[in-house]
Amino acid sequence: xxxDEKYFDIGRLDRLSYGExxxxxxxxxxxxxxxxxxxxxxxxxxxxxxxxLAPFFLYPMLLxxxxxxxxxxxxxxMIVVSPFAIFIGIFNPIxxxxxxxxxxxxxxxxxxxxxxxxxxxxxxTISVALLLxxxxxxxxxxxxxxxxxxxxxxxxxxxxxYRYLFVLMEETMRIIRARDMRSFGKRGTGLRVFVRxxxxxxxRTVDRAERIYYAMLSRGFAGDMPALKRSRMVLRDLAYxxxxxxxxxxxxxxxxxxxxxxxxxxxxx
Amino acid sequence: xxxxxxxxxxxFFRYPDxxxxxxxxxxxxxHGESVGVVGANGAGKSTLLQHMNxxxxxxxxxVTIGDLRLTKRTRQEIRRKVGxxxxxxxxxxxxxxxxxxxxxxxxxxxxxxASVRERVNKALCMVNSLALRDKPPHHLSCGQKSAVAIAAxxxxxxxxxxxxxxxxxxxxxxxxxLITLLKTFKHSKIIASHDLDLILDVCGRCIVIGDGVVVADxxxxxxxxxxxxxxxxxxxxxxxxxRR
Amino acid sequence: xxxxxxxxxxxxxxxLWAGSVAAGGYASMKLKERIDDRxxxxxxxxxxxxxxxxxxxFTIPGTxxxxxxxxxxxxxxxxxxxxxxxxxxxxxTVQALFFADGGLLALGCNIWNLGVTPCYLVYPFIYKSMVxxxxxxxxxxxxxxxxxxxxxxxxxxxxxxxxxxxxxSELPFSAFxxxxxxxxxxxxxxxxxxxxxxxxxxxxxxPEILESMAASRPIGRExxxxxxxxxxxxxxVITGGVLSWxxxxxxxxxEWSIEKVTGKGELPQHENGVAAVFKxxxxxxxxxxxxxxxxxxxxxKKEKEAPPPWPGIEAGTSVAxxxxxxxxxxxxxxxxxxIRVVGRRQI
Numbered sequence: 001x002x003x004d005e006k007y008f009d010i011g012r013l014d015r016l017s018y019g020e021x022x023x024x025x026x027x028x029x030x031x032x033x034x035x036x037x038x039x040x041x042x043x044x045x046x047x048x049x050x051x052x053l054a055p056f057f058l059y060p061m062l063l064x065x066x067x068x069x070x071x072x073x074x075x076x077x078m079i080v081v082s083p084f085a086i087f088i089g090i091f092n093p094i095x096x097x098x099x100x101x102x103x104x105x106x107x108x109x110x111x112x113x114x115x116x117x118x119x120x121x122x123x124x125t126i127s128v129a130l131l132l133x134x135x136x137x138x139x140x141x142x143x144x145x146x147x148x149x150x151x152x153x154x155x156x157x158x159x160x161x162y163r164y165l166f167v168l169m170e171e172t173m174r175i176i177r178a179r180d181m182r183s184f185g186k187r188g189t190g191l192r193v194f195v196r197x198x199x200x201x202x203x204r205t206v207d208r209a210e211r212i213y214y215a216m217l218s219r220g221f222a223g224d225m226p227a228l229k230r231s232r233m234v235l236r237d238l239a240y241x242x243x244x245x246x247x248x249x250x251x252x253x254x255x256x257x258x259x260x261x262x263x264x265x266x267x268x269x
Numbered sequence: 270x271x272x273x274x275x276x277x278x279x280x281f282f283r284y285p286d287x288x289x290x291x292x293x294x295x296x297x298x299x300h301g302e303s304v305g306v307v308g309a310n311g312a313g314k315s316t317l318l319q320h321m322n323x324x325x326x327x328x329x330x331x332v333t334i335g336d337l338r339l340t341k342r343t344r345q346e347i348r349r350k351v352g353x354x355x356x357x358x359x360x361x362x363x364x365x366x367x368x369x370x371x372x373x374x375x376x377x378x379x380x381x382x383a384s385v386r387e388r389v390n391k392a393l394c395m396v397n398s399l400a401l402r403d404k405p406p407h408h409l410s411c412g413q414k415s416a417v418a419i420a421a422x423x424x425x426x427x428x429x430x431x432x433x434x435x436x437x438x439x440x441x442x443x444x445x446x447l448i449t450l451l452k453t454f455k456h457s458k459i460i461a462s463h464d465l466d467l468i469l470d471v472c473g474r475c476i477v478i479g480d481g482v483v484v485a486d487x488x489x490x491x492x493x494x495x496x497x498x499x500x501x502x503x504x505x506x507x508x509x510x511x512r513r
Numbered sequence: 514x515x516x517x518x519x520x521x522x523x524x525x526x527x528x529l530w531a532g533s534v535a536a537g538g539y540a541s542m543k544l545k546e547r548i549d550d551r552x553x554x555x556x557x558x559x560x561x562x563x564x565x566x567x568x569x570x571f572t573i574p575g576t577x578x579x580x581x582x583x584x585x586x587x588x589x590x591x592x593x594x595x596x597x598x599x600x601x602x603x604x605x606t607v608q609a610l611f612f613a614d615g616g617l618l619a620l621g622c623n624i625w626n627l628g629v630t631p632c633y634l635v636y637p638f639i640y641k642s643m644v645x646x647x648x649x650x651x652x653x654x655x656x657x658x659x660x661x662x663x664x665x666x667x668x669x670x671x672x673x674x675x676x677x678x679x680x681x682s683e684l685p686f687s688a689f690x691x692x693x694x695x696x697x698x699x700x701x702x703x704x705x706x707x708x709x710x711x712x713x714x715x716x717x718x719x720p721e722i723l724e725s726m727a728a729s730r731p732i733g734r735e736x737x738x739x740x741x742x743x744x745x746x747x748x749x750v751i752t753g754g755v756l757s758w759x760x761x762x763x764x765x766x767x768e769w770s771i772e773k774v775t776g777k778g779e780l781p782q783h784e785n786g787v788a789a790v791f792k793x794x795x796x797x798x799x800x801x802x803x804x805x806x807x808x809x810x811x812x813x814k815k816e817k818e819a820p821p822p823w824p825g826i827e828a829g830t831s832v833a834x835x836x837x838x839x840x841x842x843x844x845x846x847x848x849x850x851x852i853r854v855v856g857r858r859q860i
Contacts, residue, residue: 006568010611015408039618044523047681051834054841061845065852081613085517088682095683111683118519118681125518126613133610139365139405141610151541153553158603159365160557165564165607166407167359172565191703195710198566198582199718202711205562206722209555211360214324216554218353219425220377222345223550228372228382261837285721363554 003176007169009077014166016069016134023067023135028144030237034244035132041248042124047114048100051257056124058247063131074134078126089118138162146227156225160212168205175201273300273428273457275321275351279330282316282481290316292481293330298457298474305468305489306461308478309503314433314461315356317478321431321459322351335428349378352427356434358414362406367398367417370406374425392424393417396450412443419450431459436467465507469493477502515608515623516672518616522679529675530621536629537602540595552596555726560600563588564607585631586661586708590640591726594632601628626671631664639663650713657712658705665701669693 017024023031042056064071096111133141139159146155175197183193250256275298282291290313298304306314319325320332323344332339334347355361364370371389380388393399396416406414415435422430435451436444444467451458451471462468468475468489475489479502485492492498493507505511518526544552563584584604588597602624608614615623640660644653673689676682682689716723 003568003570006612013611014405018404018408035617039518039616040523040526043518043521043526043618051838054838055845057842058845058848061849062852065849065856068856077613081615084515084615085519088517088520088676088684091688092683095685114681114683121681122517122519125616125618129518129609129617130613132617137365137405138607138610139369142365151538151545153541153544153548154537154599154603156553157557157560157599158606160363160554161560161564161600161603161607163363163365163406164558164561168558168561168565169568172569176569191706192710194569195707196714197569198707199711199714201566202562202715203719203722205558206555206719208360209551209558211355211357212363212554212558213551214319215355215361215363216373217324218322218348219374219421220345220348221373221550222377225553226373226376228369228376228385257837257841258833259837260840261833261835264836264840265833 003173007173010169011166012073013077013130013134014138017137017140019068019135021067021135023063025236026136026240027233027237028136028140029147030233030241031132031136032141032144032148034241035128037245037248038128039125041252042121044252045117045121047117048110050113050117050120051261052251052255053117053120053124054257055251059244060124060127060131063128063135067131067135069131069134074127074130077130078123081126082122085118085122089115089122092118143227152225159225164208167208168201171204172201273335274298274333275429275457275459276333277317277320277330278333280320280327280332281329282320282325283328290481291320291327294478294481294483296476296483296486298459301455301457302474303458303472304460305465305472305475306459306478307463307465307468307475307502307504308484312478312502313481314478316481318353318431318433318459318461321429322348322353349425350428352422352425352430354415354419354422354430354432354435356437358411358418359406361418361421362414365405367393367401367404367406367409370417371421371424374421378425388424388426392420395423396420397446410443411438412440412446415439415443415447416450427456429457429459430454431461433461434463435460436462436464463504465493465499465504466509469507469509477504515615516619516626516675518618520676520679520681521619521622522681523618525675525679526618526621528621529625530618533602533621533624533629536598536624536633540598543595544599552592556592556596556600557603559588559592560603560607563600564604567604567608582707583627583631583661583665583704585627586636586640586657586664586704587711589632589636590657590708590712591723593727594636597636598628598632601632622671622675626668626675630667630671631660634667635660635664648716650709650716653712654706654709657709658702661705661708662698662701665697665704666694669697 038056038059042053045052063069064074092115093109093111096114097109098111099107100110100113101108136144139162142155142159142162145158146152179193179197277294277296280291280294281289283289294313294317306317308314316325320327320339321334323332323339323341326339326341334350337343337347337350339347362370364373368389371392372385375385375388389402390399393402396419398413398416398420401409401413401417406417409417415438419435436447439447444464448467448470451460458472460468460472472489475485475487475492476483477485477492477498484502485495485498494510496506499505563582566582567584569582585597585601588600591597592600605614605620605623605627609617609620609623640656643656643659647653670690670693673686673693676684676689677686684692712723
């Protein structure tokens with residue numbers, strides 16, 4: 001991806017997070033906890049598990065539809081980050097060639113099974129992470145972290161990071177454009193120019209930090225970042241969390257997929 | 270109503286790198302006055318504004334706000350009285366949402382939650398931006414950002430309002446609504462700008478600064494029609510006065 | 514290289530999360546003792562700076578391929594260990610959320626590999642001890658390259674260890690190491706060059722910035738070797754505790770990695786056993802009139818009691834699994850489409 005593409009990508013995801021749907025309105029803490037439990041449950045399956053992972057797709061599907069998130073956008077973003085998992089996973093079918101099963105005359109090796117399992121887990125974990133931020137504003141996540149006990153200092157500067165992310169990306173983009181406009185092909189994209197470029201950007205950033213600090217002082221800043229309570233855990237959030245935990249428990253410990261499969265097999269027979 | 274005055278007496282300031290920015294500034298602004306500060310780039314306008322709430326301290330001379338003389342000890346107090354609006358709203362809007370940003374000042378004043386909310390709503394209404402309450406600043410347009418930046422300062426209910434290039438980067442329509450807005454404020458106002466039409470429109474009095482000293486001080490209509498004086502200071506007649 | 518959720522086991526994921534959270538708490542505590550007010554916005558804005566700079570690609574000389582910056586060392590040199598670590602952790606958090614780089618469970622690993630390693634290991638013990646107070650650009654260049662290479666090698670090695678301990682990948686240790694380390698050597702040299710370039714540029718253009726940043730750090734030696742060793746010992750104990758807890762309550766995740774370590778002794782037996790098990794399974798199903806969850810549950814129990822053959826993948830189970838998965842996924846898609854349709858009508 002080029003710089004511009006990445007920039008607009010983040011912007012789009014950020015805009016989605018300010019939506020007004022049921023999932024957007026849930027308390028960020030509930031969503032953060034729910035997501036982490038989901039991830040832990042998904043990765044707790046053994047490396048040869050495939051069928052039992054299927055019901056878990058229900059959660060991302062619900063987030064996408066109830067949260068009105070464009071599916072293609074999320075899938076595109078997932079493909080961009082997939083190389084590492086695929087690169088490591090692809091060695092499984094090469095190195096592990098024992099036969100796992102013979103289905104309709106085709107023998108399937110355990111390596112392919114575990115590779116497929118990695119891919120499914122990748123799809124689930126990454127989509128849920130992206131959907132968390134697509135349905136929860138970043139400042140919401142930060143406040144959730146703060147109230148879950150993360151240090152105030154960490155959260156304050158995380159909020160600053162988020163606030164100036166877009167400002168600095170724009171500034172970087174302007175510099176990059178100026179470089180590309182005058183570099184005619186490859187020359188000018190080398191290391192020396194790059195170093196100088198970040199050097200300048202760094203100095204501007206420090207100056208900006210100074211101006212921000214001045215603005216903070218002007219409005220009575222005395223060392224502590226004040227924060228208002230914004231959301232309360234209400235019945236809706238607790239209900240969401242309990243349903244989530246119940247589903248995770250059922251999906252984890254009862255082989256639903258297999259059960260359904262058997263019953264259908266039985267009917268067909 | 271003598272407590273809303275701003276007085277600079279023989280103020281000198283030198284930056285650590287040796288640049289002399291202010292070389293003996295003298296003026297006095299009384300309650301309810303609107304004063305424009307104009308001058309070439311690097312004449313010392315921003316440095317002057319930064320003395321108004323003690324971000325910079327004069328090397329010699331005195332700055333008096335109301336009945337307080339600016340010292341390290343009175344600085345916090347003075348910051349409640351003087352609200353400064355910056356040239357670049359991005360530097361001023363540092364919180365993740367408009368609401369948080371406008372609430373930042375009142376919360377620092379130690380107000381309780383209910384009155385903070387009330388102040389924020391009031392300030393945002395004043396600049397017609399209540400609808401932007403829950404948006405993050407990076408989703409706002411330039412005009413919206415500068416309106417919110419003003420609201421953030423107004424939420425502290427300062428006695429004196431100081432602004433640095435309030436209309437830079439604004440499209441003509443946003444600039445016009447800013448001018449209308451500024452005219453409704455009853456505060457003492459000090460506006461540093463290159464936008465001489467804006468100064469002519471909003472400020473009754475105008476101070477010209479050149480090389481860190483006050484070159485001229487008088488009614489805007491007189492000063493801003495003095496072609497020779499303006500050209501000497503890298504300025505030119507306001508467009509509205511150029512028609513013959 | 515970012516670690517990925519899909520390759521992680523819960524034990525490794527939570528352990529490294531615990532380690533990273535502990536490091537974050539320690540850094541915040543240290544910073545709070547004596548922090549200049551202006552450091553908070555500075556940290557945040559520098560985090561945004563690193564994030565933006567990471568998005569810029571540059572050409573690696575001689576190869577024509579492009580790379581991008583990690584940034585941990587630049588931050589450590591400018592801000593000191595504690596502040597740099599918190600900024601790095603924030604940058605990685607934002608990346609995990611907005612780019613899904615790695616994922617949220619792997620975030621603990623990534624903060625450890627790319628945050629703790631450069632800020633708490635390499636910077637105090639390599640960079641600081643080798644550069645000292647020197648302002649010689651040549652020396653800074655050499656030490657920067659050494660430091661960044663060391664940080665990246667350690668980081669890459671951590672990725673290898675985390676993947677192997679999780680046991681989801683079949684890659685043998687040696688091959689994995691041989692694959693990961695050389696790639697990161699090249700990246701490290703380039704990043705070291707960039708790091709030194711930026712530091713030297715800032716020093717020549719605006720030396721006062723480096724000085725004021727150094728002055729705003731907590732005083733005293735930032736990290737003592739003793740403390741670091743003590744922390745590591747503590748973390749080792751926590752790790753051991755978490756791992757054994759997982760091993761006792763939750764065998765699936767760890768099973769395979771332990772089996773890997775102890776050698777795959779039981780393998781051949783299963784190969785012969787598959788057919789037999791299949792047959793036995795069919796016999797069993799024939800006796801049971803109802804195929805709801807009950808037989809499946811029984812089977813699950815059976816699997817847990819005896820060391821299972823390949824869980825969930827002998828032939829009978831696999832066919833049922835495939836059919837079941839198709840139906841479950843089909844249902845999920847239908848539910849989704851239903852919600853979309855209802856949602857549109859409401860608007």
